[in-house]
Amino acid sequence: MRFLTITLIVHAPDPVTGERKSTAERFQEVLDNARLAEELGFDGFGVGERHERPFISSSPPVVLSHIAAITSRIRLFTAVTTLSLLDPVRAYEDYATLDHLAGGRLELIIGKGNGAAQRELFSVTPEDQWDRNAESYELFRQIWREGKITATPRFRPPLNNAEVWPEPLQRPIRVWHGSATSRESVDLAARYGDPLFSANVTNPVEPYAELVLYYRERWRHYGRDPADAVVGAGTAGYYATPNSQDAINTYRPVFEGHLSFFKRIGLEPVFTTLEDFIERSSALIGSPQQVIEKVHRYHERLGHTVMHLHADASGLTERQHRDSLELFQSEIAPVLRAEIPDPPWEWGPVGAQPAPVAG
Secondary structure (H helix, E strand, C coil): CEEEEEECCECCCCCCCCCCCCHHHHHHHHHHHHHHHHHHCCCEEEECCCCCCCECCCCHHHHHHHHHHHCCCCEEEECCEEHHHCCHHHHHHHHHHHHHHCCCCEEEEEECCCCHHHHHHCCCCCCCHHHHHHHHHHHHHHHHHHCEEEECCCCCCCEEEEECCCCCCCCCCCEEEEECCCHHHHHHHHHHCCCEEECCCCCCHHHHHHHHHHHHHHHHHCCCCHHHCCEEECCCCEEECCCHHHHHHHHHHHHHHHHHHHHHCCCCCCCCCHHHHHHHCCCEEECHHHHHHHHHHHHHHHCCCEEEEECCCCCCCHHHHHHHHHHHHHHHHHHHHHHCCCCCCCCCCCCCCCCCCCC
16 A cells, blocks of 8 residues: 645634644645655655645645655645646646656646636636546546647637657656545546546545545456556544543634634535544544554555545644654554555656656
8 A cells, every 4th residue: 555645724713723834834744744654655745736725735836846855755636636627738838848847756636626716716617527527537638648739728818739848757647536526527437438536525434445446446447457447545533642632632622723714614524523523433532443444445446556644744743743653653564564555556756867856
């Protein structure tokens, strides 16, 4: 099994202390967490894309380019690239360039994105966002594989023998399809033989498991070998300590702070108590053995071979956050790596020369 840490770069007051970092401090925290993920041996680091408050993750290519310069091994993910909002040609140029700067370490997770404010910002409607996402992805594939492209898309100007440059270092860059609520993205992934990344965060496992099952059904429908279908999955939170009660006691004010924040911005939480959150969500809160057992329970439903944890401390102290991630790598990850298989492909950089480590 492989493990990522990800951030959506939420820029909000700390759920426990109420303090709010400056924008510059928040970005520096992201860079520090990327370094930490590589130092501790995580396999990937992901940066989300949102174009509305309270997020400042509107430009993941820029953030990931900086991370590429200060790391050398860890794979770099988008989580997710909102293709329904973007010009696919411009996005291709950004990510092809980034793949070279990263030494062939880039992976895209694409999706339509969420949120009415960002749809309005880019003049995208709920009715056309799925079609935009699929069209942009199909243009991505065509550009990466053909170099020159002639196409008459619905949502951008026509392309007539257009050359889009540079080519990415990886040919092609792997594309995952982010899946949260809809069968459209699931079918698109199965149709093209791409891996699926289940959000697996907001709700109990059942709706996500239904979409993963549908993915596997469509995978077979398109004539593909079921053994080649690859699924990743998110987690709603993570905090582990050697003693489970210590983890629960420490995490309680974090959960309650997040609960208060959701209510202030008008979101109705699915899990209203910490006990329910630990029991029915994908959150991994407790001792190492409890975390291992819960990942296995989710693996039985999802069959995932890649999993993400949140990169941000968000209510924990830096020491608590680091200690918990170190415990994951020392006592949890080795067991899960031994018991759950990896995706069926090489994981390291593809470039002849790795990205340099900044001094």
